[in-house]
Amino acid sequence: MRHKTPPPSAATTTAALTHDVPASPSAQLRDSLSSHLRARLRRRSPLLHHLNADTSWLLQIPLPAVAARRRTRGARRSGGSVASNAAAGGRGTARAYYNILIDPWLKGGQSDVAWWFSQQWHVEESAVRSVGEVEEVIGRVEAMVGEAAEEDGSEDETHDEGGGRRTRRGRIDAVAVSHEFTDHCHKDTLLEVDGDVPVFATEKAAVLISAWDHFRHVITIPHFTSGTSDWRALSLPPLPSWLSISRVVSASHDALHYHSALLIAFNTRSSPDDPASTDDDDENTPATALVYTPHGLPSSPETLAPLLTASPPLAFLAFLHGLHDVSLPAQQLNLGARNGLAAQRALRARYWIGTHDEVKKGGGLVSWFLRRAKETVGEARRALEVGARMGIGGWKGGGVVDAEAGANGEGEEECVELGNGESLVLEW
Numbered sequence: 001m002r003h004k005t006p007p008p009s010a011a012t013t014t015a016a017l018t019h020d021v022p023a024s025p026s027a028q029l030r031d032s033l034s035s036h037l038r039a040r041l042r043r044r045s046p047l048l049h050h051l052n053a054d055t056s057w058l059l060q061i062p063l064p065a066v067a068a069r070r071r072t073r074g075a076r077r078s079g080g081s082v083a084s085n086a087a088a089g090g091r092g093t094a095r096a097y098y099n100i101l102i103d104p105w106l107k108g109g110q111s112d113v114a115w116w117f118s119q120q121w122h123v124e125e126s127a128v129r130s131v132g133e134v135e136e137v138i139g140r141v142e143a144m145v146g147e148a149a150e151e152d153g154s155e156d157e158t159h160d161e162g163g164g165r166r167t168r169r170g171r172i173d174a175v176a177v178s179h180e181f182t183d184h185c186h187k188d189t190l191l192e193v194d195g196d197v198p199v200f201a202t203e204k205a206a207v208l209i210s211a212w213d214h215f216r217h218v219i220t221i222p223h224f225t226s227g228t229s230d231w232r233a234l235s236l237p238p239l240p241s242w243l244s245i246s247r248v249v250s251a252s253h254d255a256l257h258y259h260s261a262l263l264i265a266f267n268t269r270s271s272p273d274d275p276a277s278t279d280d281d282d283e284n285t286p287a288t289a290l291v292y293t294p295h296g297l298p299s300s301p302e303t304l305a306p307l308l309t310a311s312p313p314l315a316f317l318a319f320l321h322g323l324h325d326v327s328l329p330a331q332q333l334n335l336g337a338r339n340g341l342a343a344q345r346a347l348r349a350r351y352w353i354g355t356h357d358e359v360k361k362g363g364g365l366v367s368w369f370l371r372r373a374k375e376t377v378g379e380a381r382r383a384l385e386v387g388a389r390m391g392i393g394g395w396k397g398g399g400v401v402d403a404e405a406g407a408n409g410e411g412e413e414e415c416v417e418l419g420n421g422e423s424l425v426l427e428w
Contacts, residue, residue: 038147040425045425046061046425048424049137050418050419051106051128051134052105053124053419054183057355058137059290060099060100060138061243062268063095063096064268098243099138100174100176101175103176103178104193105189106126106131106133106189107126107130124420136170138172172194175200176292177201177205177206178247178262178294179258179260179294180207180208185205191212193215197215198217198218198219199219200236201218202220206218221246222234222236224247224248225248229310231244232287244264248260248261248291250298252298260295261293263289265287265289266287266289284313285312286313287315289314290318290319291318291320291321291347291349292320293319293320294322296334298339299342316347316348318350319344319352321339321340321343322336322356323337323340323354323374323376323377323415323417324337326372334356337375337379341381341384341413351426352416353417
């Protein structure tokens with residue numbers, strides 16, 4: 001990896017942004033978390049919030065900077081603090097982040113095909129229990145951005161979506177749905193989202209969601225392939241031009257595209273510390289990318305080729321892939337730690353983050369045959385080393401990519417496991 005995994009202190013608790021921590025000295029703890037997060041927000045990096053113990057996420061991407069300094073000046077002219085104006089969310093308030101809700105399943109159970117075939121429930125209650133609480137998280141982060149600017153005593157540049165448009169601070173800007181299965185495409189949760197929010201969904205999920213007649217815009221996510229390797233060309237309205245959501249699918253036969261990934265690519269040029277930042281808008285300008293693959297993207301060179309040969313190139317900030325190998329007798333479900341390690345060695349993402357590893361309460365026929373193997377990154381590393389020495393080129397998930405060495409040649413890959421309600425500032 002380009003950098004070692006950040007220390008645990010890099011994470012804070014999303015729950016502290018939506019609920020009061022019970023019992024004294026809860027206020028001191030909450031203030032400490034808020035102060036810690038505000039200090040990191042000054043760097044204008046993306047934020048990732050784990051909304052439950054499974055695979056529901058909120059990604060906050062810094063909006064492109066504009067030269068005006070309306071936020072701080074406006075607050076001072078009105079006689080209020082930046083924080084109080086941010087909390088009010090009134091007209092004329094600029095926002096700092098573009099907010100993407102990913103695979104939301106926040107409460108209740110889920111069932112595929114029929115109740116007797118497959119049912120699942122969260123064992124641990126989601127830290128963020130509703131779409132309204134997701135909006136609370138967004139609003140409080142925005143308030144912290146204002147507080148951080150005020151504490152600096154500087155007239156920091158403000159952010160905007162383009163065209164001077166202003167919107168309420170707690171808004172979800174887009175929803176991304178990676179699969180049609182109801183632990184990713186959960187109807188009850190999705191119907192809590194405002195119908196004006198655009199939903200980007202895979203083919204079958206888009207058909208299901210459109211049938212609910214709730215959302216005005218349901219967009220089928222385009223495929224990112226070697227033939228369509230420019231992320232900018234896949235930025236479909238109403239996404240801003242600096243952001244795209246696309247899908248990478250397995251090169252092997254996978255009729256359901258079960259083993260696939262969402263690719264979220266963006267170039268906001270908002271951080272001087274970001275290697276994707278540049279003043280030149282040419283073919284060599286890299287985009288920052290997040291790869292989200294809840295069931296695993298096979299690590300074969302053929303499958304990863306579109307990501308590794310993209311033009312403009314992609315700088316991988318985060319790679320979300322679980323550690324658990326989950327299967328049925330006739331179907332490999334989640335590809336597990338070994339596949340994740342091999343793929344991470346190819347992508348060299350700044351962060352490898354675990355996802356979709358919650359051991360849920362199950363019912364129905366499927367629960368009787370489901371098999372789960374838990375493996376650490378260290379165990380996966382040793383298994384790949386043994387396989388390389390024996391000349392074994394792969395396993396159920398696909399071929400091994402660079403199995404003998406880590407991205408930095410030292411085998412130091414680690415997986416950050418964000419718990420239910422934890423957040424991470426994604427810094428280069």
